[in-house]
Amino acid sequence: MLTTGLLSPRRLPAPDGVVRVALVAAGALLLAGDQVRIEVVARGNVRVEIVELAGTVAYAMRGGSARWDVDVELSDGASLSWHGEPFVVAEGAEVDRSTSIRLGAGSRAALRESLVLGRHGEAGGALRTTTRVALGDEELLVEHLDLSPGRRSGWAILGDSRCLDAVTTLGFRLPEAEQTLQLEGAGSIARRLVAAQHTSDLGEVWAAL
Incomplete structure (x- = not known):
């Protein structure tokens, strides 16, 4: 079942065993007061592929x-x-972002996320992210990241970089x-x-999955 809110999900052609869904903005995003919520539930031998047709500002x-x-929520071998x-x-x-993922036995997920602070020539606004992942009954990942101005410039966070690009695998590991x-x-x-x-090499990491 696909439900439209601030985003309009569209089913795309896909081979058997794959559900491919495109996320299309139903209007201008993100504006003050917007609350976007995306829920993905998959069970059984199915691969869900989420396609973003454009970036979000x-x-x-x-x-x-x-x-x-x-x-x-992925269970009974489903993957994302x-x-x-x-x-x-x-x-x-x-902006506050949260990601909550629950994986059952045999399920797995791979995600590419690129957080960019500011458009060209801008310092960028405030972004706080929280990620929680559970694999079965065990917590696999809990992370809180404050990318607000004045906090993100430390050498252990962003330093003088403007983009945090990441590939995350859950339920399986990337090569060392x-x-x-x-x-x-x-x-x-x-x-x-x-x-x-575009200067990140994680596109190659993603292509190898």
């Missing part, structure tokens, strides 16, 4: 704020592949490599801090 909010929440387009936080934007964090459970995070997404 969070615009200046003049004291307001917006939310972007993702909730995923989600290649996100750049999520751009313009000057003056205030520099700049790849292997989680205690079955999962990996490969990250790059770059000036612009």
Whole structure:
């Protein structure tokens, strides 16, 4: 079942065993007061592929704020592949993002996420992200990241970079490599801090999945 809100999901042609869904903005996104919620539920021997047709820009909010929440539940061997387009936080934007993923036995997920602070020539607004992943009854990943101005410039966060590009695998691991964090459970995070997404080499990592 596909439900339209601020995003309009569209079913795309796909081979047997694959459900491919495109996310299309139903209007201008993101503006002050917007609350986007995306829910993905899949069970059984099915592969869900989420396709973003364009990046998202969070615009200046003049004291307001917006939310972007993702909730995923995969069970009985279902899998998810989600290649996100750049999520751009313009000057003056205030955004909270959360991602919650629950994986049952035999299920797995791969996600590409590119967070960009500011459009060309901008310093960018405030972005706070929370990610929680459970594999069965065990927590696989819990992360809180504050990319607000004044906090993100530390050497251990963004430094002088403008884009945080990441490929995350859950339920399986990426090959051992520099700049790849292997989680205690079955999962990996490969990250790059770059000036612009197109300078990241994570496209090659994604293509090899």
